Amino acid sequence: MEKTILEMRGITKTFPGVKALQDVTLEVREGEIHAIVGENGAGKSTLMKVLSGVYPHGTYSGDIHFLGQECRFSGIHDSEKVGIVIIHQELALVPLLSIAENIFLGNEQAHYGVIDWNVVRSRAARLLERVGLREHPDTLITNIGVGKQQLVEIAKALSKEVKLLILDEPTASLSEKDSDALLSLLVDFKQKGIASILISHKLNEVGKVADRITVLRDGKTIETLDAQDISEARIITSMVGRSLDDRFPARTPDIGETIFEVKDWVVHHPQHADRRIVKGVNLSVRKGEVVGIAGLMGAGRTEFAMSVFGKSYGQGISGEVFLHGRKIDTSTVDRAVSHGIAYATEDRKTFGLNLIDHIKHNITIANLDAVSKAGVLDDMRELNAANDYRKRTNIRSSSVYQITGNLSGGNQQKVVLSKWLFSAPDMLILDEPTRGIDVGAKYEIYTIINRLADEGKGVLVISSEMPELLGICDRIYVMNEGRVVGELPAAEASQEKIMRMIVHGEARKAS
The missing domain is CATH 3.40.50.300 (P-loop containing nucleotide triphosphate hydrolases)
Structure with missing residues (x-):
């Protein structure tokens, strides 16, 4: 049986008014691809932020042991030092810097404060070869596609001597070809002893590469399945607490002119x-x-x-x-x-929402005339409208005053839809x-x-x-x-x- 390299026990994380994680457990074995699945808001990303030190020790309860040592990370640099590297869904690359510069950003290859560019380029070239990317190290990030940018992020992780790679929705914006290439790379890493935690909503991809799957629901661990027990029907039932026999709701079209x-x-x-x-x-x-x-x-x-x-x-x-x-x-x-005419963009976080503002303002922004009198915003009308659309689209939040950026992806999408529905x-x-x-x-x-x-x-x-x-x-x-x-x-x-x-x-x- 493979050696367990990560143990998370009794992890509980609370935000104001919300218990995001409650007594969560997770074990990852050496050289394993371990998938974490669950509905939006189930706690997947929060758990990984706890593990990687984004949420430092002291802001949560529970224990983390990695390679036999108890870990109390105060930040992401602490987790990277022991070989835990996280790649977020929103890639953390600088578009106008080169591939090589991005790979070693924050980990500069310098002697006496002076960067050795020959070392940077040669090391970057070797790392790019490991991830199957043929681009020149001096190529600007802005000149390569999203699929290749994902590979640059992985090369960056490899430069930090990664032992456990965490990927949060890595294929969400990728084509099928790029997704297959990335998943094949994880299998290659597995054969070289590098473990991966894969967070994904694409259950067909999860079933293709995962050795085990842990299902989270409402901030709790529901079950962990071995590869032979994995099926989409079983995963969905665990995720949502009920069977989804029909993925698409029935409708009888009434089509006019x-x-x-x-x-x-x-x-x-x-x-x-x-x-x-x-x-x-x-x-x-x-x-x-x-x-x-x-x-x-x-x-x-x-x-x-x-x-x-x-x-x-x-x-x-x-x-x-x-x-x-x-x-x-x-x-x-x-x-x-x-x-x-209304257009709900594919990039809700960049163009669809004001993530630092609350739900109420995001819902009404496209039709302020409907909540104004003589050009002056009527706060009560705006509040009533926001609450009405929050209820109509079933936005799960503490109130319409919750910051939109703190919502799960699914609830953010409902805010986008509410905004455009309110424009009639x-x-x-x-x-x-x-x-x-x-x-x-x-x-x-x-x-x-x-x-x-x-x-x-x-x-x-x-x-x-x-x-x-x-x-x-x-x-x-x-x-x-x-x-x-x-x-x-x-x-x-x-x-x-x-x-x-x-x-x-x-x-x-x-x-």
Whole structure:
């Protein structure tokens, strides 16, 4: 039996009004890939922040033993010294520094206060080789994709003589190809004796590589499963405390006339005017209809949505937008919103929310006129509106005065949806609405989408998860390299048909 290298016993962590962790236990063995799963708010990230010293000893109760020694970390540098390195979901890289500079940032290779750049580059090159990255060490971070940036973070961890690598949602923003490459790397590390803790909502990935899985629910340890006992059904039942026989809530569509239409939409790259990113897209959504856009990373889906919503992306934009059969001007965000169009961004933390403000202000910010009198904000009207939408979308929080950045990912997404629902739109564009959230929260988001369609609104969903599009949409467009290459009724669609359209550009019109 493998040697246990990490023991966490009786870990309890409390925030004002919330017990985030309650008597949690966790054991990790040498050279093991140990997954931690649970709904948003279950305590996964909090537990890892306790382990890595982000929450220092004294701010929690319980014991941590690593490699046979009791650990009382006062900060993240203490945990790194013993070989525990955490890679957060939001990558901690400096875009305008090189790969080599990022790898050794805070761990500079210097003699008498002077950095030895030859050592930096040669060591960086060896580390990049270990993670399978062929980029030159002097390449700027801003010039490589998210998948490669993840590998740079891992190379940075290896530079610190990592013995236990913690990865928090490492594949949330990656393509399937990049995700597979990262998971293969964890398996390679396992063979070299490096243990990994993997936090992920993608249960298929967890089942593929994990030796054991620990399930957390409501801040408590529910169970730890060995590889032979792992199944998605078992994990989901443990995570949510009930069986989710149907991942997608049932809906009987009541589809009416065309509510939203885009014709001959063309968008050029914001920096390179000669590059067309969106190439003559035509698209429509009917009243009460949920329409999906499928495609691989780089297909132009987000660029299309952002450019329609107030020309938030690109230059040299041409084409026409119609709402209820009338041509409308969406050249600014204010104009798009005033016409009844809402866009929930895929990057909620950067563009969708003010994380340092409370829920109340985030919900009302897109429609302040509705909670104002003669241009003066009415605090009571705003409070009532925020409480109403908190209840409608089931935002789990102590109150609407809770800081939005302290919410789980799923609840943050509900705040984003509440903000746009409060603007009373006729047409909602939802870009990756369930990215990085658990199956239970996803179900709630799907229920909200169904309710919007039942109210007669048009809903356009962009998603990288094909099963999601197949499960919630009435019709699906397929995009590739900036063009619509196919269109299918959801009843006739399948992952194979969608991939065939992407690969071969086989367009098929919906009846």
